[in-house]
Every structure is written in C-alpha cells, then in structure tokens.
Amino acid sequence: MEDSNSRTPILDLAPQKGFGRIRAALDDLKAGFRLLPLAVALGWLDIKLRYRGSVLGPFWLTLSTAIMTAAMGVVYGYLFHMDLPHYLPFLSLSIVLWGYVSGVINDAATAFTQSTSLFHARRIPATLPVIRLIVRNVLMLLHNVVVIAVVFGIYHIWPKQSWSLLLSVPLWLLDSFSIILLIGMLGARFRDIAPIMASLLQIFFFVTPVIWKPDLIYAGRQYLLLDPFYPIIEVMRGPLMGYEVRPVLWYAAIGQGILLWAAAAALFCRMRARIPYWI
Amino acid sequence: MPSIVVDQLRIDFPLYHGQSRSLKRHVGDRLSSLRPGSPAAHLVQDGRERTIVSVLQDISFSLAPGERLGLIGRNGAGKTTLLRSLAGIYEPVHGRVRLEGSIGTLLDSSLGMNVELTGRENIRLFALHGGLSKQQTAQLDQDVEAFADLGSYMDMPVKAYSSGMTVRLAFGLATAMTPQILLMDEWFLAGDGAFMNKARERLEAMVQHADILVISTHQPDIMRKWCTRVIWLENGKIRMDGPPDEVLEVYLTA
Numbered sequence: 178m179e180d181s182n183s184r185t186p187i188l189d190l191a192p193q194k195g196f197g198r199i200r201a202a203l204d205d206l207k208a209g210f211r212l213l214p215l216a217v218a219l220g221w222l223d224i225k226l227r228y229r230g231s232v233l234g235p236f237w238l239t240l241s242t243a244i245m246t247a248a249m250g251v252v253y254g255y256l257f258h259m260d261l262p263h264y265l266p267f268l269s270l271s272i273v274l275w276g277y278v279s280g281v282i283n284d285a286a287t288a289f290t291q292s293t294s295l296f297h298a299r300r301i302p303a304t305l306p307v308i309r310l311i312v313r314n315v316l317m318l319l320h321n322v323v324v325i326a327v328v329f330g331i332y333h334i335w336p337k338q339s340w341s342l343l344l345s346v347p348l349w350l351l352d353s354f355s356i357i358l359l360i361g362m363l364g365a366r367f368r369d370i371a372p373i374m375a376s377l378l379q380i381f382f383f384v385t386p387v388i389w390k391p392d393l394i395y396a397g398r399q400y401l402l403l404d405p406f407y408p409i410i411e412v413m414r415g416p417l418m419g420y421e422v423r424p425v426l427w428y429a430a431i432g433q434g435i436l437l438w439a440a441a442a443a444l445f446c447r448m449r450a451r452i453p454y455w456i
Numbered sequence: 457m458p459s460i461v462v463d464q465l466r467i468d469f470p471l472y473h474g475q476s477r478s479l480k481r482h483v484g485d486r487l488s489s490l491r492p493g494s495p496a497a498h499l500v501q502d503g504r505e506r507t508i509v510s511v512l513q514d515i516s517f518s519l520a521p522g523e524r525l526g527l528i529g530r531n532g533a534g535k536t537t538l539l540r541s542l543a544g545i546y547e548p549v550h551g552r553v554r555l556e557g558s559i560g561t562l563l564d565s566s567l568g569m570n571v572e573l574t575g576r577e578n579i580r581l582f583a584l585h586g587g588l589s590k591q592q593t594a595q596l597d598q599d600v601e602a603f604a605d606l607g608s609y610m611d612m613p614v615k616a617y618s619s620g621m622t623v624r625l626a627f628g629l630a631t632a633m634t635p636q637i638l639l640m641d642e643w644f645l646a647g648d649g650a651f652m653n654k655a656r657e658r659l660e661a662m663v664q665h666a667d668i669l670v671i672s673t674h675q676p677d678i679m680r681k682w683c684t685r686v687i688w689l690e691n692g693k694i695r696m697d698g699p700p701d702e703v704l705e706v707y708l709t710a
Contacts, residue, residue: 185458185636188544188559191552215584222581226572298568299561300544301585450547454469 188300198446205449209304216305220312238320246272246324253388262332268388269328270414273321275387278406279378280314281353286371288361293456303445303452307357311350337419345413352409352434355441362444365455381406392420402429409433458557458636458668460519460542466550467512467537467692511537512692515551519668519685526683526700527672528707533689535672539563539639542670557668560635567626571615575606575625578614582629596632603628603658624651631658635667642673656682676704 193201209216228234246269254264289296292306329336364370385406386393394401401407408429415422512534519525527535540546541553543561561567569578579600583593601610604624606617614622631638638659659669659682673679679686679700686703688696696703 185557186559188555189552190541190544190547190554192548192550211587212585215581218581218584222570222573222577226570229572294564294570295568297540297545298564299559299585453545453547 193450198449202442202446202449205302205445206304208302209308212302212305213308216308217312219309221316223309223313224316235316235320238317239323242273242276242321243324243327246328249388257389257393259390266325266328266332266334267390267414267418269325270417271387271410273318273325274410274413275382275385276321277314277318277349278410279382280317281310281357282360282374282378283371284310284314285357285360286364286374288357289365289452290456296453296456303449304358307354307361310357310361311353314353336417338416341412341416345416348430348434349409349413352437355434355437358445359437359441362448362452365452366448385410402426405433458521459555460517460637460668460670461554462518462542462551463516463554464551465512465515465538465541465548465553466510467534467541467546468549469509469511469537471509510692512541515692515694517687517694517697519670521668523685524669524683525671526679526686527670527689528674528676528679528686528703529689529695534692535689536563536641538689539641539670539672543639555637557636558633560630560633560638562627562630562638562640567629569614569622569626572613574613575604575610575617578625579629586633596629599632600625600628603632603654620651627655627658637668638670640669640671642671642675676708679704 224235224238228237231237233240246265249272250261250265250268253259253268254261257264284291288306288310289303292301292309295301295306360370360374364374381404382388385404386401387410391398391401391407391411402425408426411422411426412430415426515538517525527538529535537546539561540563541548542555543559543563544553544555545563567582570581573581576597579597580593583596588596604610604621604627606621606625609617609621614625617625630640669682671678671682683700686696686698686700686707687694688703688707696706
C-alpha cells in the first residue's frame, strides 16, 4: 500500500484477502489521521460555509439551542411538574448532548456520498470524511456548550464529578468514529439508510430519557437498557448532574462501544476498497 | 525512478438499477432465497437483472520515466476509469496496479475543489492534503496565483468563476507541486489559446524532469504534439499500443 517512509512514494494496489485487508484498513486509518489538519479545516469550513453571509454566523447554532431549551423548559417543566431551577440545567445538558448524537448519526448516512467529489479527484483515505464529520459535530457541540454554561451560571450549579469526562469523552469519540464508519458505508451502498436514520432518531428523541428524567419511570426501568441511546447519554450526563449512574449502564455503554467497533471494523476491512465504486 | 506497471487490470462496475439498490430489494433477495414461492421470490428475478459492467479487462502495460502516454478511444471506452484506477481511486477487482513516484491528478474537472470556497481557501485545503508546511503553502499560493492569473477572483468563491478560470486554477494547483507522475483527463482543454500555450510550457518543463504523463483526449493533434506513445482503448480492452503516428493513422481511418 502507500509507503511514505521511502523516498519515492509507492502505490501498489491489488485485490486483498485476509490479513492484507486488515493491513490495508489500518493503513487507511493511519493515512486518515495523518491528514488530521485537513479534516479539521474541512469540518470547520463546513460550519463556516453554512453560515457564511449571515449576521450571527455559527452562533445561530447557539441561539437556536438556547431558544429550544427555554421553550421546552417552560412547556415540559409545567407538564412534568418540575421546578425550573432543577429541570432547566438537566434539559440544557440533555438537549446539547442529544444534538451531538443525532447530528453524528444523521450526517453519518451521507458521510461518504457527501464527499464524492473529493473521492473522484484523487485517492483519499476513506477515514478522512469520518474524521471530518466528527470534527464538524464536535465544533457544533462546543458552540452549544455556551448554553449549558449560561443556564448553569443562572442557577449557580457547578458540574459535579467532572473527572468522569476523562472516561466518557473518549468513549463518545470512539463510538462516533465507529458509528459514522458503519452507517456511512451502509448509507453509501443503500440510499434508504439516510431517511431510516432520520425517522429513527425522531422516535428515540422521545423514547430516550432526553427531555424527561429517567427517574420518572419506576416500574420497568430495566427496559430502558434496551434503548441503545440511553446508556451512552446517561454515562455522560449523570455524573455531570451529580446523580448516581448504575454500574450496569457503564457496562452497557462500553459493551455497545465494543460491538460497534467490531461491526465497523469487520465491514470496513471487507468493503473499504468498494466505497469509491458505490458513491 | 518513477514508473507505472499495470498487470492484467480488470475493473467491474456494479450497475445498481434504481430500485435494486434499495434495502427492500436486498432484503427481498435474501428472504426469497429462504422461502421460494413467497411474493419476494419475484424480486429475485428482477434483482438478478443487476448487471455488472466490465469497464476494463485485461489491461497490461508499463511506463518508464520520460514516457508520455496518450489514451484514445470512443466515449465509454474506459479512459477515465483507467486514469482513476491509476490514481488509486478505484482499486483493481483483478490484477495489479503499481505506481512508483508522487502522483498528481487532473481528473475531476473541479479537482475536488469546493465551489463555495474561494480560490485561496481551496489552495489551502490542497496544501493541507499534501501535508505542506506554512512556507511551502505560501509558495504554492504565490505560484498558483501567478500561473492562474485570476487577479481579484482569487478571493471569490470558485462558483463565480468561468469554466476556463476554474481550469486554470485546477491546472496550476495540480502542476505546482511538480508530481513525478501526472494523470490528466481531457476536460482541461477548456482553456483558451493563450492558456494552452502556457499549459504546454509548464507540462513540457515537467516532462523534461524525466516524469511520466498519462493523458486522455479526443484531439489527435494534441496527442501528436505531447505524447510519445498512444494506447487505443475499445470496450475496455487495449486495441492498439504504439507510437502516436502509427496508432492515430489506424484510429482515424477506423
């Protein structure tokens, strides 16, 4: 494959089998991370372009999240009989986290098809669009963190147990990578994946304890574990809000991550070279 | 030493019919193989209409430094696909492609540029792709600006460019880094006369550095001027391979 250590680069391509495929996939991964500055620039330009010419620029993201938090806070706070000082910090954190999750999954289905012109212009590592997408969504998340900071500031709340971020942030990033790779490949081959993902996310937004607190459910809360989004959201949100996260949720979240990586790695090793043929 | 070796290259393209590409078809095929006679069994017959187009078959050739190869052939003969597989975009379905040396590509007319971005921003992305340092990026920027001669258009979105301007920018970019191997599709001929002269100067300078050029074009005079060897592709196979005058004589009378 591409060997950049020697003085002249060598591109040697032939159909791969077995270990050759794994090596080719790892080479692709390495090449993708070597182009990290490009992925960062592309991800940032994606956001900048979307808001080029608008007055607020990317802070439209912040503003719309703020408005959504305020509106939902008032309505659902009333419906759930919750007082705002307790509910609003929870809600702002939840909405911002869910915004990242749904952003990643929605974009994932078009991760490769969106980069068609990049793929057709020259050889690029298939992991480059994946990293670009993570960068884009992380940057969007950072714009929204402002909303959390303001709400926490208003109610004089400080994030608890922030040490847990050392575990949950890497887990989120690793999961993002594998899920974008997985859904991206499926989405490049089957064009139905994008609408399927969009409607699933809509359902899970209400089914998952995003706008409602998980302790509102007493009977049958073990069924919540069947919700694929619940553990991953909870291990990030719970410690920050200062409530106890059951160990089973951590196991579930880590187990999910391992499964996602196994599936993504298997599919990527097998289908990596086919991606340009599909898009 | 830059070189290209292509050995028994085959490229097949799955042509998914509008519907067979959907998940419904795919699942239907799987289900019906389990339960023959079910309504889904009907889908199989349709599903099997999925044709695999064999774009390139049994292509073998090798190029040494200094060789300038022209690809000729009718539309759909596989010229662009061959260029893309040389660039490593389409990996071989069968056979082998081996390139030694840095590769420059002028394949996609937009060069993978984002038309919403300005010329300068696109140059920066291109530099990042090549892993250039800040200094090299600045040099690239100057070099391309001087060659493309876009003036104040450099800081305008590429979508505001005329097609000739886009070509000048793309050509300037792809040749600024002096790749050892240049792969070029025919679209670049969209430039005007003055540009063509400039492009030829730049290309000729490059080829003098014992580099390899592979170009696909419909224009015989370009081929006579620029190439030392011509491969005539027909239906994905090599019909003829030889010096330009020899091949073109047969090709033009065929």
